[in-house]
Amino acid sequence: QVQLVESGGGLVQVGDSLRLSCAASGLTFSSYNMGWFRQAPGKEREFVAFIGWNGRNTYYADSVKGRCTISRDNAKNTVYLQIDSLKPEDTAVYYCAAEPRYSLRNYYRPRDYDYWGQGTQVTVSS
Numbered sequence: 001q002v003q004l005v006e007s008g009g010g011l012v013q014v015g016d017s018l019r020l021s022c023a024a025s026g027l028t029f030s031s032y033n034m035g036w037f038r039q040a041p042g043k044e045r046e047f048v049a050f051i052g053w054n055g056r057n058t059y060y061a062d063s064v065k066g067r068c069t070i071s072r073d074n075a076k077n078t079v080y081l082q083i084d085s086l087k088p089e090d091t092a093v094y095y096c097a098a099e100p101r102y103s104l105r106n107y108y109r110p111r112d113y114d115y116w117g118q119g120t121q122v123t124v125s126s
Helices: none
Strands: 003-007 010-013 018-025 032-039 046-051 058-060 068-073 078-083 092-100 120-125
Touching: 003 092, 018 032, 018 092, 018 120, 032 068, 032 078, 046 068, 046 078, 058 068, 078 092
Parallel strands: 010 120
Antiparallel strands: 003 018, 018 078, 032 046, 032 092, 046 058, 068 078, 092 120
16 A cells, blocks of 8 residues: 655754655655645645656745755655755644646645655744
8 A cells, every 4th residue: 555654854943954755655656746735733734845756847835935845766765855944834744745647636735635644743943
């Protein structure tokens, strides 16, 4: 079965950087589009970043644009999210999501992804 496992979260200070990882198994990783989303307490899950199956296309939410880089290593079945200049409003549980390359309709919409990880907590302290 498909499994996505996030790691790399933690408690950091304002201005710090983090690199989140999402290791995938049970799927042909190179045929999947990958997204990162986050959910803060009391808020809806929101889009953070997307990378296409071959790594050529990337998109970012306005809230992280310029501070965030999504990348993937298809040989390692892993997608990464580098977040720099962290702010308190970045505090959330971060999830990775996967959807086959031909079936994804809207890269920014959580409901268009079939597979999700369990999430990793990022807390930014001021």
